[in-house]
Amino acid sequence: MSEQHRSDLEQRVTALLEAHDPATTDRAEFLRARWEAGLAWVHFPAGLGGLGLPRDLQAHVDDLLAAAGAPDNAPERNGIGLGMAAPTILAHGTPEQHERFLRPLWLGEEIWCQLFSEPGAGSDLAAVATRAVPDESTGEWVVNGQKVWTSSAHLADFAILVARTDPDVPKHGGLSYFLLGMREPGVEVRPLRQLTGEAEFNEVFLTDVRVPAAQLLGAVGEGWRIANTTLNSERVSIGGQAVPREAGMVGKVAQTWRAHPERRTHGAHRRLLDLWVQAEAARITGSRVRQQLAVGAPGPEGSATKLVFARLAQELSALEVELLGEDGLRYDDWTLSRPEKVDFTGRDAGYRYLRAKGNSIEGGTSEILRNIIAERVLGLPGEPRVDKDVAWKDLPR
């Protein structure tokens, strides 16, 4: 069956390439043709850039097109759009919303960001205080609040937003999910500088921002459930690629070790060997997770991937700074910059050390991940909840 799909797909790719030679076709035109051919994301439905095929066939299409020199849709520029907004819109949107948003999203014509976290709602996302109130006269929603840790907000055209529409019910039930235009009046984006000196993220202040009724996703009060679709998409997208031995942080440290015999100490040697083993164990575990996914039998081990990655990144970069001795006391650059993605390997050890601290906080803290493993994988009881049956407005804050 899968072989049938593959050969069918290969024929479609060949047809696309024959009709639109990448060497002579304009990039935008080629991408539009790829969309029309259902080769954008083959697991999406026909008519929406896909063919309704299994998700894992996409990699094959991408490989074939890349080999032929075809342009791609610059997915790194729209990670949240492709990884989070698109699957959520597909799952919970109306046909009109599918039509309006998915194509420009995939083509990279519209960039997306995510307005979830708030100063008072980090790990406890359901505590968001940003309010969305209907304007009876226009049918629009009027949004007020503050969001934080928003990557790409300064580049984005749209945002997926979770906001409170009913403060009188317990917190999970009073949320709704919106598609908010980032170019609308009342949206103010400020860079959020981090301990590295950079501002990868933003704070977003929303003041009487208007959202058309057609940009409510799902029903009023369904925001929590829909947000979980988004967050689960995020987890799926982590750790998908095969990794060679000594890739990433461990390779950096190993290179430093090899390059500086004069810096070696027995203490550092033991830590290096121990971390090398741990990094290799994590790599092997990742391989097995991918093999399980490939045969459609995902194991629960994947849930620990991020936890382990964060710890290793932190311990390895800490060791690297120490290996450098006095040179580790330097820093490459504190200048405020606004990188579009994290450049772990292009900068110095001190940067890696500081930036890696975020690995156990962003995208679910290590503490929350441990809760999730303990409860969902090991089946241990959840925390006693004091906020389940209390109206949001009555919760202590």
Next chain:
Amino acid sequence: MSEQHRSDLEQRVTALLEAHDPATTDRAEFLRARWEAGLAWVHFPAGLGGLGLPRDLQAHVDDLLAAAGAPDNAPERNGIGLGMAAPTILAHGTPEQHERFLRPLWLGEEIWCQLFSEPGAGSDLAAVATRAVPDESTGEWVVNGQKVWTSSAHLADFAILVARTDPDVPKHGGLSYFLLGMREPGVEVRPLRQLTGEAEFNEVFLTDVRVPAAQLLGAVGEGWRIANTTLNSERVSIGGQAVPREAGMVGKVAQTWRAHPERRTHGAHRRLLDLWVQAEAARITGSRVRQQLAVGAPGPEGSATKLVFARLAQELSALEVELLGEDGLRYDDWTLSRPEKVDFTGRDAGYRYLRAKGNSIEGGTSEILRNIIAERVLGLPGEPRVDKDVAWKDLPR
């Protein structure tokens, strides 16, 4: 003032020794004379073996008497009696109870044990299920239940007992505190063998054991409050002595290292040095705690002493086993024995490794100690309690 106390005490000691030359006086007679002189425990009241003086003066008396070759009351044989039962009886007992119990306890004529823990009430002591029911006809209490982890039960004449007298109120309120005769009918003591092969402790089965009304300590329902007096006495008694550098477990491991150059590896060397530093840090911290106590200003650091001790004992003994290579695969003796105290240094490394596992469980688990530090020292909130306002009999078990 303290100087005045000291010289006064020295005179009393001299008088005792003159009247009862240790070289020629019968041991029991000497001890009785010491009791009468108020030199048994100087911080106890006059007439009960003491003089109502500060507790820290006792060490001076003990030193003077030991230097004169006087017999002591073999305190190691009655640790629970002296360390836990006596202060509790003094604090909560009636004059009649003081008269009846304290003198034979101090003299070592009556040995005591502690009947607190149960299979279902370990860390959660207030959950004890052993019942004490009054027999209206005789005024006695009738006790039924099972206790565990009781040291010296097979040697003891009396026990301090916490039992439930009212199952219809929340659990902390339904407990009472008794002085139970261990030679009474219905008391069955069984050795409780541990992973070391030894049975340091016992299980005690209580079947219709009768306790006279006069052996209820404090009021009915006060058991929880009184038990806390006992447990606080226990904490005070831990870690009281000055410790030389490299004493205890760390010394054993260091000796093994020095004795076996052929076993040395760089990995073990780093761990040894790290643990040596940690052991020295713990020793220094203990010194400061003692200095604080000596000037009457106990710091909160003492609360972490047992936590740190347990971890170090475990890590050091683990390293020692590894240092021994194949010799570490041996064990000295699995034979069931009933030692009266833990002999950490007289046995082999494997024994130390296994026995040290108990250090983080007995006398308050490390988990409970962390709770206590977090709540009482750092002031963080307690766990959400689901059992505070529920009648004991209605709690899930």
Next chain:
Amino acid sequence: MTAQPIPAAPDLDLLPSDVETDLRRSVRAVLAKTCPTEALVALADGSDDVSGPAWSGLAHDLGLAALLVPEEHGGAGAGPREAAVVAEECGRACAPVPFLTSAVLATSLLVRLGAAESLARLAEGGTAALVVPAGTASAGSWARRTGVEVSGGRLAGEVRGVVGLPADLLLVPVHGPDGPALHLVPVDADGVAVSTHTSLDATRPVSDVRLDVEAGTPLATGDEVTAALDHALATAAGVLAAEQAGLAAWCLEQTVAHLSERRQFGRVVGGFQALKHRLADLYAEVGQASAVAAHAAAALAGESDVPVSVAVAQAFCSEVAVHAAEEAVQLHGGLGMTWESPVHLRLKRAKADHVLLGSPDAHRDALARLVDLAAPTPEAG
């Protein structure tokens, strides 16, 4: 400082085959029946009602004594992946059987040296033991320690700390006048004295072997012995990692089960967050241990990347097994300290396994050489 590239990682199949899954089920059933906790505990008191039935179940009922014996010698002709499955179950059950020492270590050595006659006897249920100190990780580490010498036509010497006894046949590597040689000595030969110690892990006791026997003709000599020892020790070390991974998984599962039942302070103890977080961390470790053990078995089966894969697996799984067992004892509270508890059996086995076939430190030292992470020069540090 030479820019010698580190060995690239092969792409190995880490998922169990259907055969392996069936094998696991069979082994688990046999061990569940033959290895009750009471009987395992009684081993330390010198009462053995368990090792016979357990080995009989594996060796005779399932034919696993001959798992690695080639078919032409009457065996199953299976490989390290299947052996790892069996070992993982032995680790879970804390089984007192010579599977690792005889059916894996000794058998691999005999297979490599083509000892047809001995293999046929093992295939029929006989057992063999390699007479080296238990912590031996490689031919090199064997050669660095004193042992049995051959001179005047006799093998003589003492080897302390040997595992796998009792066994029918002793495989004795010796330092001979012309380099290493491997001799086969029946355990009942004149001049063989085996003294078995009181052992920390009573499910795999340790012995001293003293020999003063007629040398006879060695099975093999020279580099062939060295290569075969390295092969057999690596195979056993990789399979031991699976035993450790199985033991660790059992500890995690038992602890979660216990804490899901036990109540204190009116709550299920497993619901206390500090314990949940420790168990989540342990879960991550145990999952990785399982993966690296599978990787080592696959590397051994494919004869690719063996040195690195085995060293990683031993360095990692030895530590995880001990950590899992220590956490299990602590989180079972007083109950885990009692003689009747199955938990301390795993603690003792994990601690002994930590020494077996090379400590994690020794395997990390091996890695330092394999992946060009050289130690400091003596002047430094």
Next chain:
Amino acid sequence: MTAQPIPAAPDLDLLPSDVETDLRRSVRAVLAKTCPTEALVALADGSDDVSGPAWSGLAHDLGLAALLVPEEHGGAGAGPREAAVVAEECGRACAPVPFLTSAVLATSLLVRLGAAESLARLAEGGTAALVVPAGTASAGSWARRTGVEVSGGRLAGEVRGVVGLPADLLLVPVHGPDGPALHLVPVDADGVAVSTHTSLDATRPVSDVRLDVEAGTPLATGDEVTAALDHALATAAGVLAAEQAGLAAWCLEQTVAHLSERRQFGRVVGGFQALKHRLADLYAEVGQASAVAAHAAAALAGESDVPVSVAVAQAFCSEVAVHAAEEAVQLHGGLGMTWESPVHLRLKRAKADHVLLGSPDAHRDALARLVDLAAPTPEAG
């Protein structure tokens, strides 16, 4: 293998005197006023409104530049215990002042070498810096690295990674033809080039110093220099432990305070047990760090047990400070990652302090020699 006994522990007074308690209060008040977080954060952007007022407060208002200068040279004539109190507060406040580098390290060296004139200038508020790599733990570790040479009547060479600059006076140990010598070089002398780097810890920047100056007469030469360097470096290392203990205590207190305020899931976050247990463990570490730092200061003050006490304090407190700062960042969540937060300042300082005056590894290596725990011989392992 020689039965050389390990140094016995002296019985040192570990409790603060009333003078020390008053001193602590004064220093804390000055630093609270002069070191606001915004100003400390701005240092990394090259804007310094803080180091001048902070040092002025300590040096001029409290006279602490001259804390260790003997009274006959115009100083306070205090000792390491008082210096440790000041350093502990500097660690808490993350103060960008040359107290450790000038008032402790350089001053101790000048006192030991009897440099009356220079000491008088330091007592008036001048600053001095020892021109050695920041990680130098002893005269021996200084001697193992290249540095400034003296030849043809000139001092020439480069020393990379120096802390304590800017300073008025450079203390330059050199490798001369007749062994070590110590030269005093005014920072404004011809041929002195100081280049200060962008530093991980902007509150204590790192510089490279290049010298090509007239040699003049050294302040001291030979073994006297070696002994004085060892004394000054040990004093500074012991006092640095107090800085680290203070920094760690601040991190713990701030984290507890933050978690006592912040709510998630309807509960005070500090009430979640997993965090409580981590904070309890950190509390134990921080308390021990404070005790071992006090012990090192007392040992220095009493000139007994200095090498062991200082090595223990550095090995222990360096790690605790980093651990406390890392936990503080993690447990402050996203907030701790922001540029405006005071928490990351401590992380950077703790990580830099870890290198300063010898890494924990270097101090553990020193202990190995001091307490007869010899490393493996090269053949082993």
